Amino acid sequence: MGVMDGKVALVTGAGRGIGREVALAMAAAGARVVVNDLGGTIGSDTTDENPARQVTEEIAAAGGEAVASNDSVSDPDGAAAMVQAAVDGFGRLDAVVNVAGILRDAMFHKMELAQWQAVLDVHLNGTYLVSRAAMDRFRAQESGAFVQFTSTSALNGNIGQANYAAAKFGIVGLSRVIAMEGQRFGVRSNAVAPFAWTRMIEAIPVQSEAQADAFEKFRTGATAAQVAPLVVYLASDAASAVSGQIFGVRGNEIYLMSQPRPVRTLHNGDGWTPDALAGMLEPALRQDLYDLRGTGEFYGWDPI
Ligand SMILES: NC(=O)c1ccc[n+]([C@@H]2O[C@H](COP(=O)([O-])OP(=O)(O)OC[C@H]3O[C@@H](n4cnc5c(N)ncnc54)[C@H](O)[C@@H]3O)[C@@H](O)[C@H]2O)c1
Numbered sequence: 001m002g003v004m005d006g007k008v009a010l011v012t013g014a015g016r017g018i019g020r021e022v023a024l025a026m027a028a029a030g031a032r033v034v035v036n037d038l039g040g041t042i043g044s045d046t047t048d049e050n051p052a053r054q055v056t057e058e059i060a061a062a063g064g065e066a067v068a069s070n071d072s073v074s075d076p077d078g079a080a081a082m083v084q085a086a087v088d089g090f091g092r093l094d095a096v097v098n099v100a101g102i103l104r105d106a107m108f109h110k111m112e113l114a115q116w117q118a119v120l121d122v123h124l125n126g127t128y129l130v131s132r133a134a135m136d137r138f139r140a141q142e143s144g145a146f147v148q149f150t151s152t153s154a155l156n157g158n159i160g161q162a163n164y165a166a167a168k169f170g171i172v173g174l175s176r177v178i179a180m181e182g183q184r185f186g187v188r189s190n191a192v193a194p195f196a197w198t199r200m201i202e203a204i205p206v207q208s209e210a211q212a213d214a215f216e217k218f219r220t221g222a223t224a225a226q227v228a229p230l231v232v233y234l235a236s237d238a239a240s241a242v243s244g245q246i247f248g249v250r251g252n253e254i255y256l257m258s259q260p261r262p263v264r265t266l267h268n269g270d271g272w273t274p275d276a277l278a279g280m281l282e283p284a285l286r287q288d289l290y291d292l293r294g295t296g297e298f299y300g301w302d303p304i
Contacts, residue, residue: 002030003236008090010034010082012073012130013100015051017198018149018224022097023055025228027064029236032090035059036069036082040102065090073100073126076133083133095235096134097147098127098171103203108162116163123149123167127174131189135178138187145235146189148175152248152295155193155257159207159294168193172246176259179244188243190234193257195250195303196224211296221303222251230254251303264288 009026013019015037023035035055039048049070056066067089071078086093102122104115127148138144153161154168171191178189197219206212230249233239248255264285268276282289 002028003238004095004232005030007031007094007236008034008086008092009095009097009235010036010086010093010130010134011097011099012036012082012126013098014055015039017099017200018194018196018227019097019099020051020055021224021228022099022231023066024058024062025225025232026095026097026235027059027062027066029232031064031095031232031235033059033064033066034069034082034086034089035066036071036073036100038070038072038100072122073098073130074121076129079126079129079133082130083137087137092141093134093137094143095145095147096130097149097231097235098130099149100126101149101200103161103164103200105160105164105203105205107160111162119163120167120170123164124170124174127171131174131178135187138182139185142186144182144187145239146175146178146187147231147234148172148189148191150175150191150193150246152193152195152298155246155248156295156298157292158204158296160205175246176244183243188234188239190239190243191246192227192231192234193246193248194224194227195222195248195299196227197222198224208296210300211294214296214299217299217302218250226251250299253303 004026009031011019011023014023014035023033026033035052037052039051052068052070056068059066067085069082069085071081073079100122104118106115131146148171150171151168154165175189175191195218227249246257248257266284
């Protein structure tokens with residue numbers, strides 16, 4: 001018996017890296033799986049149907065059931081087709097895991113519109129399109145779980161990744177509102193910020209010694225396979241009381257991440273002027289203003 005027995009899961013970006021491990025773990029937990037991946041390369045638009053097919057073959061070899069999809073998550077028809085593949089292949093859909101991703105890193109002052117749009121298209125628009133395609137079905141059946149992929153590059157920040165941070169923060173907002181709206185009809189959504197040594201991380205330009213140290217730690221201590229159990233759990237009914245949350249996972253550590261709340265208030269009964277704020281705001285809030293450390297500086301200890 002597994003936590004996904006009888007369930008059907010769609011995993012995007014499942015031909016490689018974390019998505020592949022999630023698809024394999026879904027099948028091991030009893031799910032029938034739509035393995036979506038257009039088989040993209042990190043830096044170009046070349047595609048390859050082999051990665052998704054190979055993962056379905058691995059699932060079948062282990063005694064599970066899976067179908068491959070090579071559609072792009074950023075194509076509205078493709079997103080609809082992957083949901084339909086679950087229904088055609090297995091008669092239902094219970095969980096959607098939006099893992100598909102690309103990077104087009106550049107310092108913001110050098111970032112081209114094409115780099116901005118490519119990343120927004122796959123991460124934010126892709127997550128929207130696949131989630132939206134599944135939502136009608138989830139709402140009608142009054143059940144369904146989304147696991148959306150975010151990043152500490154957004155939650156904490158990372159130099160050279162303004163496009164990616166914008167997309168991944170957008171996904172957090174999307175996940176939160178899907179969770180709020182979905183609670184009336186049994187639909188959940190959670191966001192996961194993973195750490196795992198994959199080709200995507202190898203492609204990130206190292207900007208500082210602290211970042212180089214952090215990368216070396218998770219090259220040796222944080223695998224894609226270690227991300228999968230949390231994702232499968234969140235997709236399953238075992239997590240029925242967990243929605244609208246943001247989790248981090250690195251090695252065998254799982255983090256519940258904070259979400260913005262007001263931390264201090266400034267009030268002036270006469271109303272504020274820019275001049276009044278100039279004298280008051282920064283000195284009054286100095287102790288609580290956030291510094292500009294990035295993701296590489298928050299996780300200094302070895303993953304365990
Ligand atoms: N690896 C990490 O430490 C890390 C950290 C933070 C966030 N993430 C996020 O985790 C997810 C997985 O990353 P990964 O490290 O496994 O990367 P990866 O490059 O190994 O895998 C991403 C997969 O997505 C597929 N893909 C790309 N564009 C697609 C599209 N339009 N439609 C369908 N499939 C598409 C690729 O072909 C690839 O197989 C991504 O969303 C990434 O942003 C990863």
